[in-house]
Amino acid sequence: MPETLSPIERAKHAAAWRASAYVESGMRVGLGTGSTAAWMVRRLGERVAEEGLQIVGVPTSSRTADLARQVGLTVASLDEAKWLDLTIDGADEFDGALNLVKGGGGALLQEKIVATASDRMIVIADAAKEVSALGSFPLPVEIVPFGWQTTKALVVETLVNMDVLGREATLRMNDDVPYVTDEGNYIVDLNLLRIGNARQLSLVLNQIPGVVENGLFIDVCDMVVIGHGDGAVTLRDPSGIAAHSAALPQNESGNIFADGD
Numbered sequence: 226m227p228e229t230l231s232p233i234e235r236a237k238h239a240a241a242w243r244a245s246a247y248v249e250s251g252m253r254v255g256l257g258t259g260s261t262a263a264w265m266v267r268r269l270g271e272r273v274a275e276e277g278l279q280i281v282g283v284p285t286s287s288r289t290a291d292l293a294r295q296v297g298l299t300v301a302s303l304d305e306a307k308w309l310d311l312t313i314d315g316a317d318e319f320d321g322a323l324n325l326v327k328g329g330g331g332a333l334l335q336e337k338i339v340a341t342a343s344d345r346m347i348v349i350a351d352a353a354k355e356v357s358a359l360g361s362f363p364l365p366v367e368i369v370p371f372g373w374q375t376t377k378a379l380v381v382e383t384l385v386n387m388d389v390l391g392r393e394a395t396l397r398m399n400d401d402v403p404y405v406t407d408e409g410n411y412i413v414d415l416n417l418l419r420i421g422n423a424r425q426l427s428l429v430l431n432q433i434p435g436v437v438e439n440g441l442f443i444d445v446c447d448m449v450v451i452g453h454g455d456g457a458v459t460l461r462d463p464s465g466i467a468a469h470s471a472a473l474p475q476n477e478s479g480n481i482f483a484d485g486d
């Protein structure tokens with residue numbers, strides 16, 4: 226581990242390093258987006274160079290695709306790979322049921338498609354991302370540019386009717402122009418009073434014309450690898466804390482959750 230990392234970067238690095246150990250030769254692996262996922266992509270690049278690890282990586286953003294190629298990973302589109310063994314990605318929040326808020330980096334659409342097309346999804350996150358209830362992090366909603374102001378107004382009206390809207394929803398900006406996702410869409414960030422029933426909110430949002438996808442990932446994640454500032458990791462599955470420390474997987478049989486879960 227690099228000596229000079231801040232505690233938060235050390236935590237992200239530790240989680241990414243630990244989760245990367247679940248990747249085995251022959252796997253098709255979804256490569257998440259964000260600062261934590263970038264550590265994972267770099268680690269997989271090291272394993273390719275050092276161990277001859279042979280994998281196909283499916284990136285969830287143009288940024289991740291660029292990094293994956295830079296570090297020597299074989300990159301394919303999801304349509305080329307078709308179905309994935311494992312996706313490893315970061316998150317903005319996760320709760321005790323391993324439901325997530327994602328999209329702080331604008332990649333939620335490709336991330337959700339890739340994670341859903343995977344046998345397993347492992348989330349890598351620093352401990353500060355754990356929440357008792359989702360909703361502190363503004364919920365990103367990806368909308369098409371056509372009629373975006375009308376779509377945004379419909380989203381706001383829907384949330385007001387559900388009595389969950391906090392402050393005004395904001396169009397994500399990049400300097401003084403709208404932020405544009407890899408799929409050519411805009412993002413509205415929702416400051417919510419509460420999320421309540423996350424599955425219901427996700428369905429309601431996605432039914433609004435013009436909404437492409439939202440950042441709630443419900444029943445997608447199988448395990449969270451939590452990194453801590455001292456470099457330790459803990460693993461969490463939906464049944465609660467799986468009491469692991471920093472030890473790497475003992476079992477190389479191919480069952481990625483075989484080490485005590």
Ligand SMILES: O=C[C@H](O)[C@H](O)[C@H](O)COP(=O)(O)O
Binds near residue numbers: 259261316317336
């Ligand atoms: O769109 C971005 C993704 O959902 C990221 O995985 C998420 O924002 C977490 O990013 P980071 O690891 O940089 O906190």
